[in-house]
Amino acid sequence: MSMAASRPASDPVAANVGAYVVMGVSGCGKSSVGEAIARHLGLAFIEGDALHPQTNIAKMSEGIPLTDDDRFPWLDMIGREIAAAVEAGRGIVVSCSALKKIYRDRLRAFAQGRLTFVFLHGSEAVLASRLATRKGHFMPASLLRSQLATLEDPTGEDGVLDVDVSGTQAEVIETAIEQVVKTAR
Numbered sequence: 001m002s003m004a005a006s007r008p009a010s011d012p013v014a015a016n017v018g019a020y021v022v023m024g025v026s027g028c029g030k031s032s033v034g035e036a037i038a039r040h041l042g043l044a045f046i047e048g049d050a051l052h053p054q055t056n057i058a059k060m061s062e063g064i065p066l067t068d069d070d071r072f073p074w075l076d077m078i079g080r081e082i083a084a085a086v087e088a089g090r091g092i093v094v095s096c097s098a099l100k101k102i103y104r105d106r107l108r109a110f111a112q113g114r115l116t117f118v119f120l121h122g123s124e125a126v127l128a129s130r131l132a133t134r135k136g137h138f139m140p141a142s143l144l145r146s147q148l149a150t151l152e153d154p155t156g157e158d159g160v161l162d163v164d165v166s167g168t169q170a171e172v173i174e175t176a177i178e179q180v181v182k183t184a185r
Helices: 030-041 054-061 068-087 101-110 124-133 141-150 169-184
Strands: 019-023 044-047 092-095 115-121 160-164
Touching: 019 030, 019 068, 019 101, 030 044, 030 092, 030 115, 030 169, 044 068, 054 068, 068 092, 068 101, 101 115, 115 169, 124 141, 160 169
Parallel strands: 019 092, 019 115, 044 092, 115 160
Antiparallel strands: none
């Protein structure tokens, strides 16, 4: 988890900052985009994958998709991190796949109405090519299709920003930050 200094309270963006979950399937860039948003806003960043219990990591490493029962305790750990930040009046950015609406609603319940999702999405081909070059992650590329099948598109839900990841990483990060800053004002 990286902890960044908070922006001054006189900053109009900092005054309206809540919690952000950078979401999407494996390979969409959740960690890179989440870290960049956190840095830009001067907020703490939590890598959601770091909160997975070892049993979840073992299953995914073996190419076994997680069930709702596997995910709920993990989502609750993320939710408690969000709740602690919101209750302390601090913003936070978390990376989390949040593939189903029930998962997003579970996280929303922890955030006291101060949660925005940054939905990173792209074509299966773009995502697969990114996964093919990723090193040192427990999530195998073979689970991409399972994640895409599980994903309930959040487009149109309240509090969801939509970011296409087909551009370069720098373009995706710039777009995500622009959208976050625009909604935080």
